[in-house]
Amino acid sequence: MESANRLKQIPPYLFMELRQKIGKAKAAGVDVISLAIGDPVEPTPEEVVQELARTARDPANHQYPTDEEKGMLSFREAVARWYAQRYGVTADPQKEVLALIGSKEGCHHFALARVNPGDAVLMTDPGYPAYRASILIAGGEPVNVAIRPERGYLPDLRDIPSDVARRATAMYLNYPNNPTGAVATLPFLRDLVAFARSHDIAICYDNPYIEMVFDGEQPLSFLSVPGAADVGVELNSLSKPFNMTGWRIGMALGNADLIAAISKVKENTDSGVFNAIQYAAIAALTRCQGNIARMLQIYARRRELVVATLRQVGFEYTAPRGTFYLWVPTPRGMSSLEFADLLLEKAHVVVAPGRGYGEFGEGFFRISLTVPDARLEEAVERIRQVLET
Numbered sequence: 001m002e003s004a005n006r007l008k009q010i011p012p013y014l015f016m017e018l019r020q021k022i023g024k025a026k027a028a029g030v031d032v033i034s035l036a037i038g039d040p041v042e043p044t045p046e047e048v049v050q051e052l053a054r055t056a057r058d059p060a061n062h063q064y065p066t067d068e069e070k071g072m073l074s075f076r077e078a079v080a081r082w083y084a085q086r087y088g089v090t091a092d093p094q095k096e097v098l099a100l101i102g103s104k105e106g107c108h109h110f111a112l113a114r115v116n117p118g119d120a121v122l123m124t125d126p127g128y129p130a131y132r133a134s135i136l137i138a139g140g141e142p143v144n145v146a147i148r149p150e151r152g153y154l155p156d157l158r159d160i161p162s163d164v165a166r167r168a169t170a171m172y173l174n175y176p177n178n179p180t181g182a183v184a185t186l187p188f189l190r191d192l193v194a195f196a197r198s199h200d201i202a203i204c205y206d207n208p209y210i211e212m213v214f215d216g217e218q219p220l221s222f223l224s225v226p227g228a229a230d231v232g233v234e235l236n237s238l239s240k241p242f243n244m245t246g247w248r249i250g251m252a253l254g255n256a257d258l259i260a261a262i263s264k265v266k267e268n269t270d271s272g273v274f275n276a277i278q279y280a281a282i283a284a285l286t287r288c289q290g291n292i293a294r295m296l297q298i299y300a301r302r303r304e305l306v307v308a309t310l311r312q313v314g315f316e317y318t319a320p321r322g323t324f325y326l327w328v329p330t331p332r333g334m335s336s337l338e339f340a341d342l343l344l345e346k347a348h349v350v351v352a353p354g355r356g357y358g359e360f361g362e363g364f365f366r367i368s369l370t371v372p373d374a375r376l377e378e379a380v381e382r383i384r385q386v387l388e389t
């Protein structure tokens with residue numbers, strides 16, 4: 001049966017061939033180690049699991065979620081407190097906070113809430129591929145804005161042609177950045193707010209890695225910049241800081257009109273997040289902050305391990321200051337797909353080829369640090385052997 005035309009515009013999955021090769025190798029009994037996906041393997045804090053179990057037993061929570069698509073007021077209040085305490089951001093839990101089924105869901109519904117067919121929508125290249133799909137599904141035209149190492153992977157807003165900026169109605173960004181690991185600066189965010197204001201561009205600042213910063217870097221919320229809530233929303237998530245990717249819970253904060261518009265889409269699409277998951281998320285936000293520092297220590301140790309190995313085999317490489325990804329240039333002028341293929345064939349290690357994140361991702365590969373220490377050690381040892389020969 002034919003699928004809708006809008007789906008046909010979504011580019012084919014670039015890693016399909018690689019994925020098939022991985023499947024074949026695994027089926028043949030090869031011990032493949034994947035460093036391609038950012039999904040913490042450590043369990044969710046026990047207190048969060050306990051809270052889910054406790055609240056799941058209450059039949060009141062078996063009905064449609066309270067306040068449905070907006071999320072329970074107590075969850076929205078916990079989010080507002082979290083933002084006030086950790087990032088110095090004030091948000092009204094009644095009008096400026098919304099529960100999400102993960103920040104990915106927010107990215108998608110942001111497009112449906114804001115983008116009209118034919119609108120240009122800016123996104124970075126390299127960038128998180130889900131933005132493009134959401135823009136296309138909403139009928140928009142994705143416009144890539146290159147981000148380059150020499151500018152710290154921050155877009156040069158002056159580079160955006162004025163006719164494109166005039167046609168654009170929205171822009172997606174995320175710092176700490178997937179895939180490059182780059183972090184944003186306050187002056188850049190100030191420029192971004194001014195740029196958005198002068199062109200009436202709604203910003204979708206997707207910030208699920210906000211807590212994932214190293215080397216003394218401080219978490220930075222887009223909403224901490226004066227005027228940011230006039231021009232956009234910030235999306236965040238419990239997925240990464242609390243090892244809760246499978247739970248599917250996140251939040252949107254910021255511009256009240258955008259929050260209301262996203263909420264309207266959700267009202268007609270899903271009926272919100274299971275109350276018990278929201279109670280568990282409140283437990284995470286209010287009682288499990290220690291998990292963040294614990295995980296950062298783990299990721300810092302793993303970063304050092306990978307960076308030291310890369311240097312041993314001749315890479316001049318400095319780790320980025322954010323996320324649990326390392327974005328590394330491919331050696332010997334190889335294309336990212338060639339290099340990923342080589343590692344899969346010779347080392348049985350999977351890395352994400354940079355080309356999958358856009359044209360400007362070519363020449364890089366991404367390693368995720370979300371694998372157990374022993375597996376990561378084994379993987380880097382195998383990579384070292386391949387690169388030495």
Ligand SMILES: Cc1ncc(COP(=O)(O)O)c(C=O)c1O
Pocket residue numbers: 038101102103104105128174178206208236237238239245249250
């Ligand atoms: C930039 C970015 N946004 C959103 C997500 C999805 O996060 P969530 O689990 O909150 O939907 C990811 C996940 O890898 C991501 O890298």
